[in-house]
Amino acid sequence: MKELRHVNKYFRKYWKKLFIGTLITIIARVFQLVMPSYVSNIIEVVEKYGQGLIAKGPAQQDLLLYIGIIFGAALLSGLFTFLMRQTIINVSRYIEFDLKNEVFDHYQKLDLNFYKSNRTGDLMNRISEDVSQVRMYAGPALMYGIQTVTLFVCLIPLMFIKAPTMAFYALLPLPVLSVLIYWISRVIHKRSTRVQAFLSNLSTFAQESFSGISVIKAYVMESQTNAQASDLAQEGRDKSMDLAKVNAWFFPMMILLIGVSNIFVIYVGGMQYFRGEISSLGTILEFIIYVNMLTWPVAIVGWLTSIVQRAEASQKRINEFLKQKPEIESPEQPEPLEIEGGVVFDQVSFVYPDTGIKALDNVSFEVAPGETLTILGKTGSGKSTLLDLIARLYDTSTGEIRIDGVPITNLDLEALRAAIGAVPQDAFLFSDTIENNIRFGKEDAHFDEIQAVARQAVVHDNIAGFAKEYQTVLGERGITLSGGQKQRISIARALIKDPVIYLFDDCLSAVDTETEEAILGNLRQASRNKTTIIVSHRVSSALHADKVIVLENGRIIQRGNHEKLMAEDGYYKDLYINQLSGKES
Numbered sequence: 001m002k003e004l005r006h007v008n009k010y011f012r013k014y015w016k017k018l019f020i021g022t023l024i025t026i027i028a029r030v031f032q033l034v035m036p037s038y039v040s041n042i043i044e045v046v047e048k049y050g051q052g053l054i055a056k057g058p059a060q061q062d063l064l065l066y067i068g069i070i071f072g073a074a075l076l077s078g079l080f081t082f083l084m085r086q087t088i089i090n091v092s093r094y095i096e097f098d099l100k101n102e103v104f105d106h107y108q109k110l111d112l113n114f115y116k117s118n119r120t121g122d123l124m125n126r127i128s129e130d131v132s133q134v135r136m137y138a139g140p141a142l143m144y145g146i147q148t149v150t151l152f153v154c155l156i157p158l159m160f161i162k163a164p165t166m167a168f169y170a171l172l173p174l175p176v177l178s179v180l181i182y183w184i185s186r187v188i189h190k191r192s193t194r195v196q197a198f199l200s201n202l203s204t205f206a207q208e209s210f211s212g213i214s215v216i217k218a219y220v221m222e223s224q225t226n227a228q229a230s231d232l233a234q235e236g237r238d239k240s241m242d243l244a245k246v247n248a249w250f251f252p253m254m255i256l257l258i259g260v261s262n263i264f265v266i267y268v269g270g271m272q273y274f275r276g277e278i279s280s281l282g283t284i285l286e287f288i289i290y291v292n293m294l295t296w297p298v299a300i301v302g303w304l305t306s307i308v309q310r311a312e313a314s315q316k317r318i319n320e321f322l323k324q325k326p327e328i329e330s331p332e333q334p335e336p337l338e339i340e341g342g343v344v345f346d347q348v349s350f351v352y353p354d355t356g357i358k359a360l361d362n363v364s365f366e367v368a369p370g371e372t373l374t375i376l377g378k379t380g381s382g383k384s385t386l387l388d389l390i391a392r393l394y395d396t397s398t399g400e401i402r403i404d405g406v407p408i409t410n411l412d413l414e415a416l417r418a419a420i421g422a423v424p425q426d427a428f429l430f431s432d433t434i435e436n437n438i439r440f441g442k443e444d445a446h447f448d449e450i451q452a453v454a455r456q457a458v459v460h461d462n463i464a465g466f467a468k469e470y471q472t473v474l475g476e477r478g479i480t481l482s483g484g485q486k487q488r489i490s491i492a493r494a495l496i497k498d499p500v501i502y503l504f505d506d507c508l509s510a511v512d513t514e515t516e517e518a519i520l521g522n523l524r525q526a527s528r529n530k531t532t533i534i535v536s537h538r539v540s541s542a543l544h545a546d547k548v549i550v551l552e553n554g555r556i557i558q559r560g561n562h563e564k565l566m567a568e569d570g571y572y573k574d575l576y577i578n579q580l581s582g583k584e585s
C-alpha cells in the first residue's frame with residue numbers, strides 16, 4: 001500500500017463525495033437486510049395458518065404487509081445502490097482524470113533524455129492501463145470494500161443473535177472460501193501482470209509498425225512484420241489462456257463453498273427444528289438467504305486483495321515516472337532579463353550521457369543581438385546539438401552559454417524558450433489543420449498574420465492549392481505533405497512567434513534551391529533585428545551571414561564570414577566551389 005499512498009491526496013480532495021457515498025452504501029445494505037427476516041415471518045404465518053393458529057383473512061393481510069415491506073425495502077436498497085454507484089464510482093472517474101492529467105503534465109516537464117530512455121508504448125501504457133488499474137482501487141474496490149464491511153458488521157451479529165449454532169455452521173466454510181479466493185487472486189495477479197507487461201510490448205510493436213509502415217512496405221518487410229506480429233499474438237494468447245485457466249476456478253469454487261454452507265444450514269437447522277430449538281422453518285430459509293448474501297462479499301475479500309495488489313503494482317510503475325525529476329529546470333530565482341538575443345558559447349563541451357558521444361568539444365563563439373550566424377559542417381559534426389543547447393534541451397557538460405551576458409542556467413526556462421523560435425530538422429506537424437499548426441507559434445494570431453507568415457515561408461501558394469486551404473487537416477486524419485511543404489509550414493510556425501532568437505536547423509534541406517533563395521531572402525527581412533542561427537549543409541545560407549562557423553567532430557575548424565572564408569583554403573571554400581559548380585552545371 002506504500003505506493004498507493006500517492007492517491008490519498010485525491011481521496012482528500014473528494015472527501016465530501018466519498019463520505020456521502022459511504023453513508024449511502026451503509027443505508028443501501030441496511031435496507032437489503034430487511035428482506036430475509038420478513039421472508040422468515042412469511043413462512044411463520046404460513047406455518048401458523050397450516051396449524052390452524054391463524055385465520056385466512058389475517059394471514060393474507062400479514063402476507064401482503066410483509067411482501068409490501070420486502071418490496072419497499074428492495075426498492076429503497078436498489079435506489080441507494082444506484083446512488084452509491086453514482087457517488088463512489090464517479091469519484092473514481094474524477095480521480096482517474098486527475099491522475100491522468102498529473103502524469104501527462106509530468107511527462108511534459110521531463111527532458112529529452114527521459115523520452116530517449118523510455119519507449120513510447122510504455123509511456124502510453126502507464127498513462128492508460130496503469131491509471132485504469134488504480135481507478136479500480138479508488139472506485140469499485142472502495143465501494144465493494146465498504147459494502148462488505150457494512151454487511152459483515154450488521155449481518156454476522158444478527159445471525160448469532162437469532163440462532164448461534166446455525167450461524168456458527170453457516171459461517172464455517174466462508175473463511176475457507178475467502179482464503180481460497182485470495183490464493184486464486186494472487187495467481188491471477190501474477191499472470192495478469194505478465195499479460196499487462198505483454199500488452200505494453202504489443203502497444204510498442206504496433207505503434208512502431210504503424211509509424212514505420214512506409215519503411216516496412218519499401219523494404220517488403222510485410223511478411224516478416226506479420227510473422228513477428230503473429231509470434232507476439234501467440235505469446236499473448238498463451239499468457240491470456242494461463243490467466244483464463246485460473247479465472248475459471250473462481251466461480252466453481254464459490255458455488256461449491258456456498259453449497260457446503262447451505263447444506264450445513266439445512267442439516268444443522270433441520271436438526272435444531274426437530275429438537276425444538278428453533279420454532280420455525282422460516283429461520284432456516286432466512287439463514288440460507290443470509291449465507292447467499294454473504295457469499296459475494298466473502299469472495300470479494302479475495303478479489304479486493306487482488307485489485308489492491310494490482311493497483312499497487314500499477315501505481316508503482318506510475319510513481320517511477322512521477323518521481324523522475326526533470327534534469328533541466330528553471331532556477332529558483334531566475335535573473336530578470338528582457339532577452340535581446342546576444343549568444344555566447346564559452347568553451348562549451350557536451351557529451352550525450354546515454355551514448356557517451358562527445359558531440360561538442362570546447363566550442364567558443366559570440367553572436368551579437370540581431371546578428372546572423374551560419375553553422376556548416378559534415379553530418380554528425382554537432383550542429384543540431386549546438387542549437388539544442390541554446391534552447392536548453394540539454395545542459396552543457398563543461399563550459400558556459402550566456403544570453404546577453406547571463407549564464408543560460410540562471411534564466412527562467414520558459415522565458416528563454418519563449419524568446420526562441422526553433423525550426424527543427426525533422427519538421428513535426430500535428431494531426432490538425434494547417435492553420436492550427438501555424439497558430440501553434442502564437443495562439444491568438446489573426447488569420448491575416450497566419451497567411452502573411454505562410455507567404456514569407458513561401459508555402460501560401462501550396463496551401464491555397466488544397467481544396468480546404470488553411471483548413472486542410474494534416475497527418476493521420478488528413479493529407480500527407482511533402483518534406484519541403486512540412487519544413488516551410490514549420491518555418492511559418494516559428495515566424496508567427498516573432499521571437500528574439502531564431503534557430504533554423506537545416507530546415508530548407510527538402511526545398512529546391514530557387515525556393516530556398518526566396519525563403520532566405522524573406523527570412524532576412526523577417527529576422528532583420530533578430531539573432532538568427534542557421535544550421536545548413538548549403539553554402540547559400542552562409543552568403544549573407546554576419547558570421548560563419550564550420551564544425552568538424554564537435555570542434556570549430558573554421559570561422560569568419562563568407563569573404564574571409566573564401567580567402568582561405570578549407571572546408572568552406574571547397575563546399576562553395578562544389579555547390580556553385582553543381583548549380584552552374
Ligand SMILES: Nc1ncnc2c1ncn2[C@@H]1O[C@H](COP(=O)(O)OP(=O)(O)OP(=O)(O)O)[C@@H](O)[C@H]1O
Pocket residue numbers: 116352354355357358359377378379380381382383384385386425506
Ligand atoms: N540524442 C542523442 N543521443 C546520443 N547521441 C546523439 C544524439 N543526437 C546526436 N547524437 C550524436 O552526437 C553527434 C552530433 O550529432 P548532431 O545531430 O548534433 O550532428 P549534426 O551536425 O547536426 O548532424 P546532421 O548534419 O546529420 O544533422 C553525432 O555523433 C550523433 O550520433
